[in-house]
Amino acid sequence: MDATDLYQEVILDHTKSPRNFERVEGADRDAHGDNPLCGDTLTVYVRTNGDTIEEIGFQAEGCAISKASGSVMTETVEGKSIEEARALVEVFRDLVRGERDQDLGVAELGDLAVFEGVKKFPTRVKCATLAWHTLLAALEDRDEVVTTEA
Amino acid sequence: MTGGGVLEGTGFDVKRIREQFPALDQSVHGRPLVYFDNAATTHKPQRVIDAVSRHDSTDNANVHRGVHTLSQRATDAYERARQRVASFLNTERASEVVFTRGTTEAINLVANAYGGTALERGDEILITGMEHHSNIVPWQQVAKRTGATLQVAPVADDGSLDLGAFEDLVTEDTRIAAFSHVSNALGTVNPVKELTRLAKEEDAAVLVDGAQAVPHLEVDVQAIGCDFYAFSGHKVYGPTGIGALYGRYGRLERMDPYQGGGEMIRSVAFDETRFADPPQRFEAGTPNITGSVGLGEALTFLGEVGQRKVKAHEDRVLDVATDRLSGLDGVRLIGTAPEKASVVSFVLEGVHPHDVGTILDRKGVAIRAGHHCAQPLMERFDVPATCRASFAMYNRVSEVDALVEGITEAVNLFA
Structure with missing residues (x-):
């Protein structure tokens, strides 16, 4: 197994030019997450309209995986309902931990599917999940800093 | 080249040393283990x-x-x-x-x-x-x-x-x-x-x-x-x-x-x-x-084994690693004091140390990537983390090749 199993083209593209890599004007929810063992930090900004994630952005300092994960996440959940986004947090977590529900096809996962390789790199699972844990905190309007060590 | 049964030019028989450390004799991801994380912990000789x-x-x-x-x-x-x-x-x-x-x-x-x-x-x-x-x-x-x-x-x-x-x-x-x-x-x-x-x-x-x-x-x-x-x-x-x-x-x-x-x-x-x-x-x-x-x-x-001999050998590995890394594009060495022992710390432009660590691991090379429990020092050099290769008596000069290979791959991948 090669490192390119992890660093696929889509991931490299997202880490080199992350999408929605900005603070969102008029965000009504945000949360900050960090991964104390490696020093990755990430902030997610969300502007909702009723039950819909109207706009989402993030800012991050960290490794390629945490940045690409945040970038793909924002593209995936924008326009979705809060409930849909919450469900995706579970889906993504299972995916990178190698516990993916086999009924879920690659087509339904979209760009998220490229993160399946993470399961073969157990030391990097937390890098991939940081953005999603932070999103969940933002959606739940939690005040405390999210940590992947909890 | 160096690293075989021959002395590495310092009257120091690395092969004989290595034979005494059972943990060194293994492959990681299909490549011979190159253990450059000795500042974190060293392996133990059979007699210990x-x-x-x-x-x-x-x-x-x-x-x-x-x-x-x-x-x-x-x-x-x-x-x-x-x-x-x-x-x-x-x-x-x-x-x-x-x-x-x-x-x-x-x-x-x-x-x-x-x-x-x-x-x-x-x-x-x-x-x-x-x-x-x-x-x-x-x-x-x-x-x-x-x-x-x-x-x-x-x-x-x-x-x-x-x-x-x-x-x-x-x-x-x-x-x-x-x-x-x-x-x-x-x-x-x-x-x-x-x-x-x-x-x-x-x-x-x-x-x-x-x-x-x-x-x-x-x-x-x-x-x-x-x-x-x-x-x-x-x-x-x-x-x-x-x-x-x-x-x-x-x-x-x-x-x-x-x-x-x-x-x-x-x-x-x-x-x-x-x-x-x-x-x-x-x-x-x-x-x-x-x-x-x-x-x-x-x-x-x-x-x-002899502490002076060990130091002389480790210095040689350190010098070769320092020379080769400083010759690579996009590599910045952190810590170039005249008096050093066993550690080369570096960052790659545009590549996070953890990604370097993962890529090296797939080449069988163990280094440390992180803040090394020295966050104020990282702040001092304005980096969130560094990659650190650290050497012990059992490392060979030739093992630096695998380190350079992995770093080069990381630079190219993220270029």
Whole structure:
């Protein structure tokens, strides 16, 4: 197994030019997450309209995986309902931990599917999940800093 | 090329050394293991593994109690290990060696048992900007409790200590000076004798964190002149969970215990307990007896291989790694002090150290990527983390090839 199993083209593209890599004007929810063992930090900004994630952005300092994960996440959940986004947090977590529900096809996962390789790199699972844990905190309007060590 | 059965030009037979370390003989992700994470922990030679196993198989008993034969054998083994550490550090007497869990516990012991009573409001503790968290946090805690303040001597751009600034920061208020002998994150060797002399001019007590020095340098605590010297067994080819604190006897004698319990008392009554003399005063509870046996064996092993030969060989690996890495585009070395031991720390432009670490791991190369428990130092060099390759007696010059290959791949992948 090669490192390119992890660093696929889509991931490299997202880490080199992350999408929605900005603070969102008029965000009504945000949360900050960090991964104390490696020093990755990430902030997610969300502007909702009723039950819909109207706009989402993030800012991050960290490794390629945490940045690409945040970038793909924002593209995936924008326009979705809060409930849909919450469900995706579970889906993504299972995916990178190698516990993916086999009924879920690659087509339904979209760009998220490229993160399946993470399961073969157990030391990097937390890098991939940081953005999603932070999103969940933002959606739940939690005040405390999210940590992947909890 | 180098690395076969031949000597690597320094009268040092790496092949014979490597044969004694079973953990080195394995593949990782289909590639031969290249273990460059020795500043985190070193592997153990078979004779250390055997010494621990032999002790557990034949001499296992508690120490300093029991009149039976096994207890006597265990006590002898434990005290022989103490003697071994004492002669390794050239202490004046064996009773100046306190066994601890490692460097961290040794520093906490001094911060609490010495600092806790010696420090008063207005006193200063002087450390340096390149300390490991274990030589920062215990002092912060005791400073908070006593009202003392923490002073930090700055690090120059090349990763060496700013000696002039250190000298200026030593004042009549400096009660304790604590600094590393060798920086774990940069490999800088500090002039500990000179630093000790400066601190002693103002009567400060001096603690040297020797965790990264003992594996690489000959250490003579009397020549340094320090009051305390701490190191860990697992960084010097010994087991984890065992380390030692040297304390000048006159200091130890006037210190209160660190922890209370068995082993550290002379007599106990409900109205008064009298404490044992050093070193037992600081060794509450049943100690890590097998660990001490392993540590003693590791130091004997290192002494037999020859510390100067080891240093000369490691310097050669370090020089080759430094030269080759500094010739790579996009690589920036962090820490280029003239005096270094065993560590090359670096960052790649546009590539996070953890990604470099993962790519290298797939080549079988183990390095450390992170802040190396030295976050203030990372801040100083304006990086969140670095990649660190650190060498031991068993590394070959030719192993640097795999390191360079992985770094080149990382640079190309993220270009």
